[in-house]
Amino acid sequence: MAEDSYFCRYVGLLLGIVLLLNTCADGFLLDGKPPRRYVCNFEHTTCGYNNSVPAHGMEWSRLNVALGHTFLHSDDTYHTHRKGYVMFANGNASTHAGDRVRLQSKPMSFPQGTPLAISFAYIFSEAHTNAVTLSVYIGTHSTRARWITSGHSPSHGTVSPYWHRGCITTTAHDNATVVIFEAKISHSSNNGDLAIDDVMVEEGNVCHHSSQMFTTSPFHMTSSHHVTSTAPPRTNASSVSCNFDLPDICGYHNRQYPGSDNFDWLRHQMKTLSQGTGPNMDHTSGKGYYMYIETSSPRHSGEIARIESPAFTADGHQRLTFWYNAYGTGIGDLKVYLETKGVLGSPVFVESKGTQSSVWQRACVQITKASSDVKVVFEGVVGRDYHGDIAIDDVKLEHGDCQSGVQTTVPTVTLNIVLGHWLSWGSWSSCSSTCGHSTKQRTRKCSSNTCDGGNIQILQCHTSACATNGGWSHWTTWSKCSTSCDIGTISRVRSCTNPAPTSGGAQCVGNRTDTHECSTGPCPTWSHWYDGQCSSSCGNGTMERMRTCSTGTSSDCSGSAQEIIPCTGTECI
Structure with missing residues (x-):
């Protein structure tokens, strides 16, 4: 810490940069005024990023590219041959599928509710057997990856051996934002190389690459790329059109308020992580990005993810077209809503059968009623298993009708919001399990197409804890022999506490005590x-x-000599 602090003071004096630092190891806070940014290029320190959840022989380490690693030829900061530092993680012979290691930042101070943009650079090795996956989490207790990509695509070989850009937009939920990069061995091959560089966390809704903050020195800040603390409102219809190739995804964002959904849509390139589901590439060019829901663990059937467009004004003569991919045997539902003035309403498009191929499908929704404050909401629902990845791409809002151009069978919708009333709730379902964590739900129907509120209630069942069978602890060490001579006994004990039986679980089978004979030699005896x-x-x-006495020492025998x-x-x- 002392060396880091000295270095920060030295750079500040040398370059004339005003750096406001909580501590140097917390990351470089560039400019104390909004927009606030934390930037780290790992050139001199790890900026407080530390390993957590280590795997078998796997860890994140700060790597000097000049040492000549087999696949890293430059870092992202300099892009100069054999120059710079990165954070590096790799699998090896001692790691197994499922092993993971996390690189966690120290808390970064942003006011609660502040929009945040998190940008970073990442690279995988070219090896065909690269089996490592990179995921990004926000918050120390988060189990929900906000961004994920893999170093290996089974259908298209490997990713290109160049630096790529990652971007996440979110909201600060407290005053101590923590970013976590997780490297995970994703399948049976234990090979995998991965590096990250140039991490920047800043106020705003638009990601900027941190190299925009630097010129000849990695700590020289320019003022040509300031980001406003809040994104400007998007009210024109063209803002809804998006191919998701740019990191800001045209202002679309995952819903964040409690109860709105269960997980997030992800921006992805090429094949999804699971075999037998999802597209092989994006629809726009085959090389770009799309948005999709990842339905592998920890997702559960029925969970939903919602992403919404910026608000726009409908003039009654527009059509909404988009391309979707619902390939897989475990597909749930893809639903599209036209939320008006905060009322979600009923879906205007539903795909629930899935398709038998990974070819992109076109859909069109006609908008025939003028209204202000309209948002397009895409909802993905998890199906029965992980073969349920659903993707969207090339969303376009334009004037015209759905009958021109490519014919579709999707419905025409009129934005004429007339709220109905809810009918009575149905009966509660059975609890999802008989013990442990269990839920039940009930549904209700709307008297018309649109009602304000939800149609599903989910409650936790008051079920007892699941039975746990007892298990033996380790044996204690052997006791001393019960006699000092001739034949005695020694013993050791164990307890049924590993774990102890609970909620009617079975007791341990076997003996609590183990006893054996012992001898330290014959007892001393007198001669005649x-x-x-x-x-x-x-x-x-x-x-x-x-x-x-037989021992030669009279005191060893009982009595007088x-x-x-x-x-x-x-x-x-």
Whole structure:
């Protein structure tokens, strides 16, 4: 920490940069005034990024590209051969499918509710067996990846061996934002190389690459790329049109308020991470990006993800076209809503059957009623298993009708919002399980096409904890032998506490105590008595006699080694 602080002061004096730093290891806070940015290019420190959740022999490490790693030829900051530093993670012979390691930032201070843009550079090795996946999480307790990509595409080989850009837009939920980069071995091949560089967390809704902040020095800040703290409102219809190739995704954003959905749409390039589902490439060019829902674990059937467009004004003579991909045997639903003045309404498009090929399909929705404050909301619903990835691309809002150009079978919709009333709730379903975490739900129907509010209620069941069978602890060490000589016993014990049986679980099977014979050798014994001479040659007298202990030490045997006894000599004359 002392060296980092000295370095920051030195750079500030040398370049004349005003740096406001909580601590140097917390990352470089460029400019104390809005927009606030935390930038790290790893050239001199890790800026407080540390390993957490280590895997078998796998960790994030700060790597000097000049050392000549087999696949890294330059970092992202300089783009100069054999120059610069990056954060590097790789799989090896000791890692297995599912192993993961996380690189976690220190908390960054942004006021709660501040829109944030997180940008970074990443690169995978060219190896065909590259099996590592990069995921990004926001918050130390988050189980929901906000961004994910893989270093290997089964259908198209490998990603290109060049630096790529990642972008996430979100909102600060507290005053201590934490960003986590996770490298995970994704399948049976344990090979995989991955590096990240030039991480920037800044206020605003638009990602900028951190190299825009630097010129000849990695810490020289320019003022030509300031980002406003809030995105300007998008009210023109053309703002809805988007091919998702740019990181700001045209102002579309995942819904963030509580209860709106369960997970997020992801921006992705080429094949999705699961076999047998999702597109092979984007629709626009085959090389660009699209938005999709990833339905692999930890997703569950019925969970939803919603992404919405910027607001626009409908003039009654427009059509909304988009391309979608619903390929897979476990497809759920793709629904499209035209939310008006905050009322979601009923879906104007539903795809629930899926398709038998990964070819993109075109859809069109006619808008025949004028209205202001309209948003397009795409909703993806998780199906019965992980073969349920749903994707969208090339959304376009334009004047015209759906009957011109390519014919479609999708419905025409009129934006004429007339709120109905909800009918009575149906009966509660059975609990999803008989013990542990369990939920039940009920539904209701609307008297017309549109009602304000939701049609599903989900409650947690008050089920008892699941039974846990008992398990033995480790044995204690052996006791001392019960005797100091001859045959005795030693014992050891264990307890049914690993785990202890709960909620009616079975007790441990087997003995709690283990006993064996022990011996430290035979006990000491006396020899026979050796008599001395009688004190009187005639008549009565006394005699001293003695004996020896078998150990050679009299004190080892019980009793005396000598004694005096009466004796009788010959009869005196």
